Amino acid sequence: MRVPALLIATTLLTGVPAHAAGGREARFDRPHEGWSNSVLRSGTPERVGLDPAPLDEALAQVERYTQADASGHPLFSGAVTLYAHEGAVVTHEPTGWAVRYADATTELPEDQRVPMTRDTIFDLASISKLFTSIVVMRQHERGKFELDDPVARHLPEFGVNGKEAVTVRQLLTHTSGLVAWLPLWSQYPDVPSRLKAVMDTRPVNPPGTRYVYSDLNLITLGLLAEKWSGRGLADLVREGITAPLGLRDTGYNPPASKLDRIAATEHQAGRGVVRGVVHDENAWSLGGVAGHAGVFSTARELAVLGQAILNGGHHAGRRILREETVELMLTDFNQGFPGNSHGLGFELDQRWYMGALTSPRAAGHTGFTGTTLVLDPLSRSMAILLTNRVHPTRDWGSINPARRVVADGLARALAVSPRRGTAWTPEADGAVLATRDLARQAGEQRLSFSAFVDLDPGDRVVVEATNDGATWRDVQVLAGYGQRRWQRVEVVTEAALSYRWRYARGTGYGGRGVYVDAVRVTDQHGVLLDAEREPAGLHSVGWRVADR
Numbered sequence: 001m002r003v004p005a006l007l008i009a010t011t012l013l014t015g016v017p018a019h020a021a022g023g024r025e026a027r028f029d030r031p032h033e034g035w036s037n038s039v040l041r042s043g044t045p046e047r048v049g050l051d052p053a054p055l056d057e058a059l060a061q062v063e064r065y066t067q068a069d070a071s072g073h074p075l076f077s078g079a080v081t082l083y084a085h086e087g088a089v090v091t092h093e094p095t096g097w098a099v100r101y102a103d104a105t106t107e108l109p110e111d112q113r114v115p116m117t118r119d120t121i122f123d124l125a126s127i128s129k130l131f132t133s134i135v136v137m138r139q140h141e142r143g144k145f146e147l148d149d150p151v152a153r154h155l156p157e158f159g160v161n162g163k164e165a166v167t168v169r170q171l172l173t174h175t176s177g178l179v180a181w182l183p184l185w186s187q188y189p190d191v192p193s194r195l196k197a198v199m200d201t202r203p204v205n206p207p208g209t210r211y212v213y214s215d216l217n218l219i220t221l222g223l224l225a226e227k228w229s230g231r232g233l234a235d236l237v238r239e240g241i242t243a244p245l246g247l248r249d250t251g252y253n254p255p256a257s258k259l260d261r262i263a264a265t266e267h268q269a270g271r272g273v274v275r276g277v278v279h280d281e282n283a284w285s286l287g288g289v290a291g292h293a294g295v296f297s298t299a300r301e302l303a304v305l306g307q308a309i310l311n312g313g314h315h316a317g318r319r320i321l322r323e324e325t326v327e328l329m330l331t332d333f334n335q336g337f338p339g340n341s342h343g344l345g346f347e348l349d350q351r352w353y354m355g356a357l358t359s360p361r362a363a364g365h366t367g368f369t370g371t372t373l374v375l376d377p378l379s380r381s382m383a384i385l386l387t388n389r390v391h392p393t394r395d396w397g398s399i400n401p402a403r404r405v406v407a408d409g410l411a412r413a414l415a416v417s418p419r420r421g422t423a424w425t426p427e428a429d430g431a432v433l434a435t436r437d438l439a440r441q442a443g444e445q446r447l448s449f450s451a452f453v454d455l456d457p458g459d460r461v462v463v464e465a466t467n468d469g470a471t472w473r474d475v476q477v478l479a480g481y482g483q484r485r486w487q488r489v490e491v492v493t494e495a496a497l498s499y500r501w502r503y504a505r506g507t508g509y510g511g512r513g514v515y516v517d518a519v520r521v522t523d524q525h526g527v528l529l530d531a532e533r534e535p536a537g538l539h540s541v542g543w544r545v546a547d548r
């Protein structure tokens with residue numbers, strides 16, 4: 001028998017805005033619109049409606065990463081993890097060591113090591129690019145430039161060797177065509193010659209044709225900000241960001257008085273174990289202040305900056321950016337370069353470190369030293385992982401798995417609640433959730449249910465149908481991520497069939513998951529043929545009843 005099937009309606013089910021106050025569940029499936037208006041404060045997961053168990057699991061995994069594994073060394077020496085939701089810092093947890101090694105291979109005796117603490121100061125590495133971008137956009141608010149101005153209009157020495165048409169926007173979105181990096185510190189003798197090398201560099205791609213993440217873009221933006229303002233970059237960061245936000249441990253070239261609180265980075269030839277001085281060789285060769293690297297901060301102070309962005313540019317009554325400027329910074333200008341979504345300074349929609357918090361609105365940045373900031377405006381949450389993963393060497397591998405563990409922990413702490421009392425979620429590739437006997441009668445039937453789908457593009461849940469119990473045919477594929485809302489799905493068939501939902505795991509990083517709630521079967525007139533199928537009416541292999 002032919003099995004005709006047509007998906008006749010798939011609609012988004014909107015909900016009322018989530019509320020954190022009063023102990024209500026913090027919801028992943030009810031995304032916020034607009035800005036938060038929170039002041040960062042101490043809290044607990046329970047008081048803002050988060051499930052503490054996934055946070056605890058993530059923290060335990062971060063701690064395991066600080067312990068030696070089969071390689072004989074840890075993934076990183078130490079870390080500070082911070083979670084915040086609706087302005088409440090619900091986790092602020094140090095683990096491991098700020099200083100663990102005497103050189104590239106020798107571990108210090110434990111009594112000579114320096115433990116991580118909540119107020120450990122980290123070299124943020126490329127997270128510094130966000131500070132430069134904010135400084136630049138503050139100049140934009142003052143009318144100093146337009147985004148599509150050629151850089152050479154403001155910095156004539158830049159407009160040589162094919163860079164005459166490169167725009168400020170292209171620098172901010174890494175589409176300028178410049179190379180990723182130059183060995184300024186080793187091939188040029190002094191600061192003037194190093195900066196001239198940046199100005200003289202020749203694009204490797206025509207401007208606007210490719211995405212190439214480049215430190216040179218941000219070095220140039222730092223020089224532009226200084227040209228527009230007549231002030232040094234360190235002064236601009238202090239006056240425009242750290243002073244109004246009350247950040248005392250954030251800035252370039254931290255004073256020697258704070259050395260005992262600073263996490264060590266790499267053991268480098270001629271420099272020893274780098275601590276209290278910027279790790280990035282090019283930033284170091286430029287005096288520690290550069291547009292691409294050089295800022296130091298703590299987890300808590302970085303969270304204040306993150307909250308200011310989630311608030312639309314202000315925190316605790318002090319504004320550093322206009323709302324429309326923040327919106328620009330979180331707008332994807334790289335839609336022509338799939339996989340490289342980028343706002344003005346902020347990276348967007350990057351599953352490789354944002355994990356299950358990823359969406360087109362998710363924003364953040366990472367740093368080579370082992371630092372990560374993820375902002376999730378849809379849940380008004382943030383996840384921060386600061387590590388010294390280059391201590392004592394940069395050659396011990398990627399910490400991206402740890403970054404995703406932290407982001408995933410926060411995503412799972414946010415609830416996905418079923419529309420009709422019970423929802424099922426798959427636990428393994430190939431998991432099958434099937435109906436038992438449905439009503440069987442002639443004529444058209446309609447099967448309807450609600451689904452929540454937050455998966456990588458390669459993952460999917462296939463609704464399949466059979467009329468003989470042996471041969472299954474695809475009816476509809478459920479896929480997608482980023483919408484964070486329940487979909488109402490309705491399928492029309494000409495014959496009474498059995499149905500199942502089969503989960504197929506792809507090769508991506510995964511998302512928050514998929515949930516299917518109670519199933520209804522009606523005739524063509526909407527008359528209910530079967531009661532809603534709760535767990536007693538469904539059977540599964542590899543699916544479980546979801547409690548959140």
